[in-house]
Amino acid sequence: MAMNPRNRGPLKVLAALAALTLVLFGAIGAARIWGEEPASWTPQLGLDLAGGRQIIIEPVVEGASGVGEEQVDQAIDIIRRRIDGGGVAEAEVSRLGDTNISVAIPGNPSAEQLEALSRSSQLSFRPVLVAAPVQTLPTDPGQAPVLPLPDDVREQQLEDLLEQAPQDPGAVEEGSTDDAETTDGAYPAGLSTATSPDDASETTEAPIPEAPAEQVSDPSSLEQITPELQQEFIDLDCADDTAAQATAAAPSDQAITACSEDGFEKYILGPVELTGAQVSDAAAGLEQGQGGPTGRVEVQLTFDDEGRQAFAETTSRLFAFGPGAAQNRFAILLDGVVITAPSVNNVISNGSASITGDFTTESAETLANQLKFGALPISFEVQTSEQISPTLGGEQLRLGVIAGIIGLLLVFGYSLLQYRALGLVTIGSLSIAALLAYGAVTFLGWSNNFRLTMAGVTGLIVAIGITADSFIVYFERIRDEVRAGRPLRYAVDTGWARARQTILISDAVNLIAAGVLYFLSESSVRAFAFALGLTTVIDLIVVFMFTHPTVSILANTTFFGEGHKWSGMDPERLGAKRSTYLGRGQFAAPEPPRRTRPSRAEIEGGVV
Amino acid sequence: MASFAQLGNDLYTGKRSFDIVGRRKLWYTVSAVLIVVSLIGLFGRGINFGIEFRGGSELRVSSVSDLSDYEARASEAVAVEAPEAVATVTLVGSDTIRVQTGELPNQTAEAVRTDLAEAFGVPDSEVTSSFVGPSWGETVTTKAVQALIVFLLLVSLVLAIYFRTWKMAAAALVALLHDLAFTVGIYALLGIEVSPASMIGFLTILGYSIYDTIVVFDKVRENTEQAMDTRRMTYAEAANRAVNQTIIRSINTSVVALLPVGTILVVGIVFIGPGTLLDLAAALFIGIAVGTYSSIFVATPLLVHLREGEDDIQALDKAATKRATRRREHEAQGEEGSPTGEDVDATTVGGGATSTSAAPGQGTARQVHPYAQRGPRNQPKRPPKSRR
Numbered sequence: 004m005a006m007n008p009r010n011r012g013p014l015k016v017l018a019a020l021a022a023l024t025l026v027l028f029g030a031i032g033a034a035r036i037w038g039e040e041p042a043s044w045t046p047q048l049g050l051d052l053a054g055g056r057q058i059i060i061e062p063v064v065e066g067a068s069g070v071g072e073e074q075v076d077q078a079i080d081i082i083r084r085r086i087d088g089g090g091v092a093e094a095e096v097s098r099l100g101d102t103n104i105s106v107a108i109p110g111n112p113s114a115e116q117l118e119a120l121s122r123s124s125q126l127s128f129r130p131v132l133v134a135a136p137v138q139t140l141p142t143d144p145g146q147a148p149v150l151p152l153p154d155d156v157r158e159q160q161l162e163d164l165l166e167q168a169p170q171d172p173g174a175v176e177e178g179s180t181d182d183a184e185t186t187d188g189a190y191p192a193g194l195s196t197a198t199s200p201d202d203a204s205e206t207t208e209a210p211i212p213e214a215p216a217e218q219v220s221d222p223s224s225l226e227q228i229t230p231e232l233q234q235e236f237i238d239l240d241c242a243d244d245t246a247a248q249a250t251a252a253a254p255s256d257q258a259i260t261a262c263s264e265d266g267f268e269k270y271i272l273g274p275v276e277l278t279g280a281q282v283s284d285a286a287a288g289l290e291q292g293q294g295g296p297t298g299r300v301e302v303q304l305t306f307d308d309e310g311r312q313a314f315a316e317t318t319s320r321l322f323a324f325g326p327g328a329a330q331n332r333f334a335i336l337l338d339g340v341v342i343t344a345p346s347v348n349n350v351i352s353n354g355s356a357s358i359t360g361d362f363t364t365e366s367a368e369t370l371a372n373q374l375k376f377g378a379l380p381i382s383f384e385v386q387t388s389e390q391i392s393p394t395l396g397g398e399q400l401r402l403g404v405i406a407g408i409i410g411l412l413l414v415f416g417y418s419l420l421q422y423r424a425l426g427l428v429t430i431g432s433l434s435i436a437a438l439l440a441y442g443a444v445t446f447l448g449w450s451n452n453f454r455l456t457m458a459g460v461t462g463l464i465v466a467i468g469i470t471a472d473s474f475i476v477y478f479e480r481i482r483d484e485v486r487a488g489r490p491l492r493y494a495v496d497t498g499w500a501r502a503r504q505t506i507l508i509s510d511a512v513n514l515i516a517a518g519v520l521y522f523l524s525e526s527s528v529r530a531f532a533f534a535l536g537l538t539t540v541i542d543l544i545v546v547f548m549f550t551h552p553t554v555s556i557l558a559n560t561t562f563f564g565e566g567h568k569w570s571g572m573d574p575e576r577l578g579a580k581r582s583t584y585l586g587r588g589q590f591a592a593p594e595p596p597r598r599t600r601p602s603r604a605e606i607e608g609g610v611v
Numbered sequence: 612m613a614s615f616a617q618l619g620n621d622l623y624t625g626k627r628s629f630d631i632v633g634r635r636k637l638w639y640t641v642s643a644v645l646i647v648v649s650l651i652g653l654f655g656r657g658i659n660f661g662i663e664f665r666g667g668s669e670l671r672v673s674s675v676s677d678l679s680d681y682e683a684r685a686s687e688a689v690a691v692e693a694p695e696a697v698a699t700v701t702l703v704g705s706d707t708i709r710v711q712t713g714e715l716p717n718q719t720a721e722a723v724r725t726d727l728a729e730a731f732g733v734p735d736s737e738v739t740s741s742f743v744g745p746s747w748g749e750t751v752t753t754k755a756v757q758a759l760i761v762f763l764l765l766v767s768l769v770l771a772i773y774f775r776t777w778k779m780a781a782a783a784l785v786a787l788l789h790d791l792a793f794t795v796g797i798y799a800l801l802g803i804e805v806s807p808a809s810m811i812g813f814l815t816i817l818g819y820s821i822y823d824t825i826v827v828f829d830k831v832r833e834n835t836e837q838a839m840d841t842r843r844m845t846y847a848e849a850a851n852r853a854v855n856q857t858i859i860r861s862i863n864t865s866v867v868a869l870l871p872v873g874t875i876l877v878v879g880i881v882f883i884g885p886g887t888l889l890d891l892a893a894a895l896f897i898g899i900a901v902g903t904y905s906s907i908f909v910a911t912p913l914l915v916h917l918r919e920g921e922d923d924i925q926a927l928d929k930a931a932t933k934r935a936t937r938r939r940e941h942e943a944q945g946e947e948g949s950p951t952g953e954d955v956d957a958t959t960v961g962g963g964a965t966s967t968s969a970a971p972g973q974g975t976a977r978q979v980h981p982y983a984q985r986g987p988r989n990q991p992k993r994p995p996k997s998r999r
Contacts, residue, residue, distance in 0.1 A: 410874035468867055468869070472867060475863045479863070
């Protein structure tokens, strides 16, 4: 059968819709096959459906009236690190509103895990005892593993140590031999300062005469490295997120092992010498040389009185180790992770230090923020903590879906009753909308980690009504045109032109509602708004790309075009006057046109 | 259904018409009563805020097989661990018990959880505990109110631009607030618990209400613009016609929107029990129903009321009334004056309106215009070829 040229346009649009659907599901398929994390054919379920614990915590900064934007960001970072460190797979940490943090942990986390989450966090300064780069894959397999402290460096250090106080070199010796057995390709500590991204140096603003180091119970003492600690250091795997967890929980007066933030370097650190409370300010800026800015980016660190004294003692001791030694460096830890470990170039006694190194403006900014906002201990107050059993969630989902299907069937039945065969178009449109919604939710689950929650499911079910309404508006408009006497073929076009306007403005309002709710609210409201917005967009796609083209094509068929009794567009049922040419100059007219008043010709006796 | 379609036709042509705009005093009174009742609910009884707003601990025991005397057993289990806590025990769905108490410390909550599991003979995993801080609900409410204000501002702007008159936006907003006040009032009056999910429901009602009103107003605008051109109808008449023409759509839309929501409501009440699904559905059900009412009976009469004072509307009304009076006079005259006795078929003037019973397809010759019947130059008529 030759194609009706009238159908070409609508068919093209239908083909585009089919392509769109194929692309959507093709993308899910592709993501499933090639994606880094394989996509699933089912939507990702939110916590309330899949079961788990939902905690909403509010960071509280001790000694400050409010919580600033940056502090919340930092708190989120901390929580995220803790969650990752807790070994919980697929836990989600997100910001809720201005100050709250939402944590969703699948399964049933233990009380200890929960306790660890709400532990408070603070910046601390510890001297570096041993530093070693971490290399998961040796770049040069032929190269034999090297001691973290090669003989020359070690001897140098030992000499320094012996100068200050009598030391037992055995610990270092032992440590070194142990290290030699590690398979991790390790590099000299001296070298690590150069290769590490944390490469940084300390300079003083106002150089002052050196004070001789004197402490006997030296925090930098390598004596603290017990064989256990040494073993711990060797076993420390910076790729393993639990490391920071253990570090953060370690007591402050003992030596610990730690990893750098980027995981490229690991350390044995002495006890805490300063805490963030003693930092009064930190800022990133350009380094000031003698003749103006040098163009290098630096981070300025200012201590309060107490901090100034402590820092002066620390730097004077560390400076004595001389450049190149691991012990010359000190580490700044935030929540169990070394954020930077600069070496000391000078003794700083005025309480104002500057950290320079390979900073970009951004990295310096980040570090300054970490130093500044980590200064005060952040503790976490649990706002809500909800344990959702997976059976309950699953049951809710099952019943919700059943309710949705029943609702959909009722809508189908009603539209068949109202629109007869045209109701089939409604059914088709709603099915396509459901298919697209399913695809979109599944795909977003993979790409944006969108999770379907109960509120989202409700939003989707409620959207059936909104979507169906577009068809109702459209069909009623067509009917209006048919009532006005237009043949269906033209009624579809004129009816569409008018219905389109109504559909567009009402969907625009729905989108505004969804957008406002999405951006201004939180958690479940957000999920609901997202579902509402998504279905509104899908509604537009379906009405424009499926319903209208289909109706246009159907209008060209005999069944619909001539208004069959069951087509739902039967002009007689709609009260239009059928005027069909019967041939031989005769028309089939069930009733003569009603006139409100006699025509001029009738009154005046006809045209002469 | 035939009568429904017939009603639709009649409403469309104006053959049958409900005087909705004209009886606006009645609708205003009805709405005023509704609002007063909901205000009594709001301020008299107050809103029953859920645990999310009050703060406290909630424990749910699911898959309970033996439900006898569950209240006492649950209270007892709570009292062992936390003697001072007042426990509210409710049955949710068919086999879940919900126990709400004041704030319990972590350890106590854990202990109560085990006790409850023991008391009802279910495994520990079937008992879930949640804790809600008192400020949580407050945050949600603040956000909701913010969202409401922003939404109202944006929507009024969009509507004012789209309809090119702020009065339509104002009328739509009044209808919207009417729906919102009524829904919240019903909640307060019936003592239904307000949870954050209900809050979402209230916010969604806004969208629905506006949506419904827009569809009606779109038709009102179309009709009134036409009236402005033809000067055949007053503004009120055109608006009333529009409402009548969209009534069928409004009914269909509401039925279609209420069907899924109603299903959730029924499934929620029977099987699921209090929760996001039920709270949302309940709010939406009430909201959609009252939203349909307000778009027809509140928004349009109010719009006409607001616009009646405008100069061009008054000019239109004057012209249309004058035209109608003239036409009535003319018709009366035409009836008095004897018809000019033309040889037209007997079924002509005025008869058409009543002769709808004529069956289609019978092939009765269509009435041809008198001019065509006579033919040019009044030549004598020739019988059709078949009769020759």
